[in-house]
Amino acid sequence: MxxxxxxxxxxxxxxxxxxxxxxxxxxxxxxxxxxxxxxxxxxxxxxxxxxxxxxxxxxxxxxxxxxxxxxxxxxxxxxxxxxxxxxxxxxxxxGPLIGRAQGRFGPLVSPVPWWLLAQREALEKLQAEGLRGLKGCATQLRFRQRNAPELFELELLPVGRAHPDCLPSNRKPPCPRCGRHGLTRPDDKELLLDASTLPGHLDLFRLEDFSTAIVCTERFVEACERLGLDGVTFHRLVSA
Structure with a gap:
């Protein structure tokens, strides 16, 4: 995969x-x-x-x-x-995402790297494809326009980790009390996934140790391409 x-x-x-x-x-x-x-x-x-x-x-x-x-x-x-x-x-x-929104939105929306939103129709199409773990949560966004889209936030569970080979060799173990590991996320071109930690039951998730990284399977990518759902891009990762 x-x-x-x-x-x-x-x-x-x-x-x-x-x-x-x-x-x-x-x-x-x-x-x-x-x-x-x-x-x-x-x-x-x-x-x-x-x-x-x-x-x-x-x-x-x-x-x-x-x-x-x-x-x-x-x-x-x-x-x-x-x-x-x-x-x-x-x-x-x-809880729900609250705030303001404006402009023209695509079917999929990633306003910051760690959020992924979808218009209702796009979410329903992806769920109908049988993709695993797609849970959309209603937002409470106020729009400054007519015919505003209905945006849902996808709940991205923290699963899977980066492979040790892409992390500094002199890294310290996580703090035993607060859990802080103090690592900087590798560049996407250098990020290597630990295959033994990747979930077999989710097609969309965020990494447990670098939770700004939203990761999907090729099944998710293929469904988006087949359905013509744009607004985001996909960069292939290597796992080991």
């Missing part, structure tokens, strides 16, 4: 712009007692998670850094509401 990075197609001619954030957010960690680093956040995004059962919603409204004990307390409130088998990290974003 071949795998690809999904990225915005800047040559597509679409003018759509999105400015927003997710409804709730976990705080970062202020000076982890183990690694002494303040972690402001990595893209763990779960748009399907509804935090309204949580009593203290105000604790999840403003980006900030907290002592690790407070961060861990808030994680325990959220954890039962997560998709099965997923994890939390500092700055994890939860």
């Amino acid at each position: 071949d795998y690809f990075i999904v990225e915005e197609d800047r040559a597509s001619g679409f003018t759509g712009e999105v400015s927003g954030r997710h409804k709730w957010i976990l705080p970062g960690i202020h000076r982890c007692p183990a690694c002494r680093v303040t972690s402001s956040g990595w893209p763990r995004i779960y748009p399907s998670v509804d935090l309204t059962p949580v009593v203290a919603l105000a604790d999840f409204e403003e980006p900030r850094a907290e002592p690790i004990e407070e961060y861990e307390r808030l994680c325990e409130l959220v954890r039962p509401l997560l998709p099965p088998g997923t994890s939390l990290e500092p700055g994890a974003e939860l």
